[in-house]
Amino acid sequence: MRVTAQVQAATRRRILEVAQALFASQGFEATTTRDVAKAAGIATGTMFNYFGSKEAVVGSLAAEALADLDVDFKRRDREGSSLEEDLFAFVAAGLRRLKPLRKHLPVVLEAALSPVRGNVDEECCRLRVSHLETVSRLAAKQLGLKELPAMALQIYWSLYAGLLLFWANDDSPRQEDTLGLLDDSLHMFVRWLTDSSNKPKEP
């Protein structure tokens, strides 16, 4: 029987929904792909047609959560705010959306966020590109640059990945330490960026 694109999309959606519910109720480690498949009403083998692993499921959930983050952020864009403030608001908006997945993020961070590793998930790749495009746009606008150098993006991404990892394990009240770390990291990044963009070019 031929499975239509519509059915495929519905099945995929169902897998994501039941997986998120299972991760939340019994934890990521205790949930098997078999559990997810069973709850979604499909065979375990069929599930692998959609997601190669349960880490990939979390990656897709994260990608979905952050899909229209840029649009969301643009609505909050404020005149006269500094680059640090803009970046803070952008990252913080993402953290809010990722909150239901916070505890499960470490297991996919290495695979999904590594800038050097070959991509295991196309969605995560798109997510990274989209995120960095926004960062680049914000920084370029504030600093009057055409685009951010590759080194700057690399540094930013390392800080961001570190922050996510910290956040996933942050047990301070309402994860307030993450807000502090985010602010410190962005302060450091923006200072470095400003200094390096003001430095005269070598002849």
Next chain:
Amino acid sequence: MPTIAELMQSLPEAGAEADRLPEPLAAASMRPVPVGRLRRIGLLGTLQAKIAAAYLFHWLRGCLCSEDERQRLLRETHWRTAVRVLDSMGYLRGAVTKMGQTLANLPDIAPKEFVQTLERLHYDAPPMHWSLLREMVHNELGDDPENLFASFETRAFAAASLGQVHGAQLPSGEKVAVKIQYPGIARAVTEDFQNLNLFMFPARLDKDWGYVKGQVDDLRLRLEMEVDYQKEAAMLARARSLFREEDGIVVPRVHPQLSTERVLTMERLEGVHLDEFLRAGPSQEQRNEAARKIFRAWYRLFAAGRVFYADLHPGNFLFLPDGRLGMIDFGFVVALEDELWRLCQRLDRGLTTGSREDRAAGVREWSVITDDEADADRLRLSVDFSDWAWGFRYCGGEFDFGDEAGFRRGIDLAAEMVRKRYTRANPCTPSICRQNFGIRSLLYRLKARIDVRPIVEEEMKAAGWDRHDA
């Protein structure tokens, strides 16, 4: 430890005029509260070294110049050091900022440049940026401020030790002040006290260590309570109910639906702080009237509210255009529970009769002083301090609160008691002393000349105190 470069940088530059010095709010102060015992102790240690280096350098330079020049350099050193202290305290916030506020409450005792600069810690500490604060509001109230309020000022209009305050408008049109706590401040307070215990390690050998520990623990407990805005909201509601329209004293109304442990939304009072009030050149009678209101408010809270308002500093009072006095912060209060309340009632006798024997009896009880000959000097000093702290209360007649020598005497007595390690006293003594210095400092700044006794009598009578034996 500070690097040599940092120490060198901390040295004042020759020839720089204090007036041209930069604004103290360095960018570093606007970072979130630094958390972690070692980090906070390191920052404090660096500050201490910088201050020491600045004064050492002043002393070295002073050997080579005229007396006039030396005085000018001293003022410059005070100013520069105060800026550094302000910067560090503004950054560290929490209990460290409270220390700076206390120092700023000692006009004419600490150098003028220090007091003027540190006064900013009462209401003008460096604020944190809006994006960070918005996350705090979202975490606490479950939505963005833009959605909860009809309008919200992204720039804080006041910032102090534990949080900063933003103006906003409710959908109903009412103007409100939203106090938002700095992230991490509760733990910063706890860590400051852990560091304090470390500094006080040598004092453990003292025979009165148990009393000192009790007082430090009491102070910690009060500051930890202050970081719970729900408790402050309850105190605000209680205090508000104690004042009537004819008192000319107003406590803002709380909006509980927009308040949590870390966010406090209350009616916004429009007025000016003490320094602005004084800049307008009020007459003696206007200053006296302001002083009477402050005194009445303080005594009403004690006699009818059964609390000592221990946060008597300029940042917590507003002078409204219609002449009313606004009290805007109720985080740091000492609730007089049964045992303490009964002790206060017993002490009242000495404060009413004015007899030294009666006051000595109260002091003995408060400070656990025995008839032992070894305690004679302790008793003498404690009674003298009690005279200073409460003399205006039983003397009657006009009392000149603006007398500099009188104000300084209290500081000297307290310093002598600390120097002699006369620390044995009720656990809430540091808070009560803060209160005593606070009220004297406020009335001193106002240069008030008032008779407080009628106010005390009115308040005691209205509260129904049984004083037939006094």
